[in-house]
Amino acid sequence: MVDTDVIRFADRNSTTFEVIHREPSVVRFDGLGDGRKHVEVWLPQNASAMLREIRLAPGAAVAVPPPSDRPRWVHYGSSISHCLEADRPTGVWPVVAARRAGVDLTNLGLAGQCQLDQFAARTIRDLPADMISLKVGINLVNADSMRERTFVPAVHGLLDTIRDRHERTPILLISPIICPVAETHPGPTVPNPAGVFDVVSRPTALGLGALTLERIRQLLEVVVAQRADPNLHSLHGHRLFGPDDVADLPDGLHPNPAGYLRMGERFHEIAFTGTGPFAAMSM
Numbered sequence: 001m002v003d004t005d006v007i008r009f010a011d012r013n014s015t016t017f018e019v020i021h022r023e024p025s026v027v028r029f030d031g032l033g034d035g036r037k038h039v040e041v042w043l044p045q046n047a048s049a050m051l052r053e054i055r056l057a058p059g060a061a062v063a064v065p066p067p068s069d070r071p072r073w074v075h076y077g078s079s080i081s082h083c084l085e086a087d088r089p090t091g092v093w094p095v096v097a098a099r100r101a102g103v104d105l106t107n108l109g110l111a112g113q114c115q116l117d118q119f120a121a122r123t124i125r126d127l128p129a130d131m132i133s134l135k136v137g138i139n140l141v142n143a144d145s146m147r148e149r150t151f152v153p154a155v156h157g158l159l160d161t162i163r164d165r166h167e168r169t170p171i172l173l174i175s176p177i178i179c180p181v182a183e184t185h186p187g188p189t190v191p192n193p194a195g196v197f198d199v200v201s202r203p204t205a206l207g208l209g210a211l212t213l214e215r216i217r218q219l220l221e222v223v224v225a226q227r228a229d230p231n232l233h234s235l236h237g238h239r240l241f242g243p244d245d246v247a248d249l250p251d252g253l254h255p256n257p258a259g260y261l262r263m264g265e266r267f268h269e270i271a272f273t274g275t276g277p278f279a280a281m282s283m
Contacts, residue, residue, distance in 0.1 A: 024052055038065060042089040045082065071103045071281040074127050076120060077135035080177060080254060081109030087257040093240075094133075096264025101272040102283030103131075114139045116146075116154040121161035129166060131278045133271070134158065135174040135237070137216040138253075141187040144200075147209035148219065155223050159232070170277045172233045173224060175217040177241035177263070179253050186210035189253065197253040213237075233277040240266050 027041060043049045054062060075081060075094045083092040090099065098105035106127060108120065114136055124132060136155065140146045146154065155173075162171065181199045182189055186207060189197045202210075217236060224234045240263045241248075241255055248259035255263065272282040 036063070042095075045086065045089045045092050046084045068104050070283060071130040072106070072128050073098055073101075073103045073131050073133070073278070073281070074106045074108065074124055074129040075133045075135070076108045076110075076114065076124060077133075077174075078109065078114035078139045079111035080138060081107060081114075081135055082111040083109065083260050084111060085254050085256060086260045091257050091260055093255075093260040093264035093267065096261055097268040097272065100265070100268040101278070101281070103272075103278075103281060112139055112142065115143070116140075116151075116158050118157070118161065121158045125162050125165050129169055130281050131170045131172075132162065132166065133172040133174060135176075137176040137211075137213065137220070137237075138179060138182075141176075141179075141182050141211055141213060141216070142189045142253075144186065144188040144210070146211060148211065148215070149209055151211060151216070152219055152223060155220065156227075159223075159227065163229075168231050170231050170233065170281075171229075172235055172271060172277050173220055174235045174240070175220050175237040176213045177237040177255075178243055178246065178249070179213060180246060180249075181252060183213050186212050191251065196251050235270065239270060 029037075029039060056062065073094075077094075081092075081094060083094075086092050089095065092107065092109070094105055094107045094109070106129075108123065110120070114120075116136060136158075140151060159171070159173075162169075179189070179197070181197065185199045186202070187210075188200050190200060192198050221234055224232055241259060245255070245259060245262070248256050248262070250256055270276055271278045273279055
């Protein structure tokens, strides 16, 4: 039995919310037959969940599974990696890519909070990982939380901390997918009454060093070039979700379920096949 608590905000621009407690759900596995079985349950990515109890048929037992022999992928990103809008947990785009590649995923998709914090860098540093991807930039524009002067050192700091323990692990640095209103205009971004995200106007004098998505992509390429790290790779976000995909960007910022599925399929093709940076890890 699993409890789920759903957090419902008054609207997309509100900090007022209510917690709706749902009655426990029962996940049942019938007809498994004799012998040991490996059972995998995917919990919802847009709610909190609590395991209440496990019920077993007479004579059955639960055992701790052996350690996985699959390669381990750690991913860090924003709401566009958290994928609250996906219609199922297996529709989250990093999950789509991981399942296709046959790798174990730890998805540190933090809605609104991919701010290059050192706690995130230390967490990634301390996790076992055979490959690491970092999809950064959009939340810095959303919150207007950095300028060029602070952004570049923060990216270097993120990479420096991760490299403390993952000296030669392949790292893929991914720039933002398309967000039409913020491509050439700095943030912050806020939703309008229709729920579509827009940028806030500002006096020109306050725009010095402000970040747009175009500029963030340029600066990330500069960081990769500066480090001359053969195991550090870059990926332009438009290759995952670009101008031809905006029909699946209903609020102007977040893809819909079809968009996330396409992102996962594209990432798998780019990163895990052919000469992709993670191709050697795909099973």
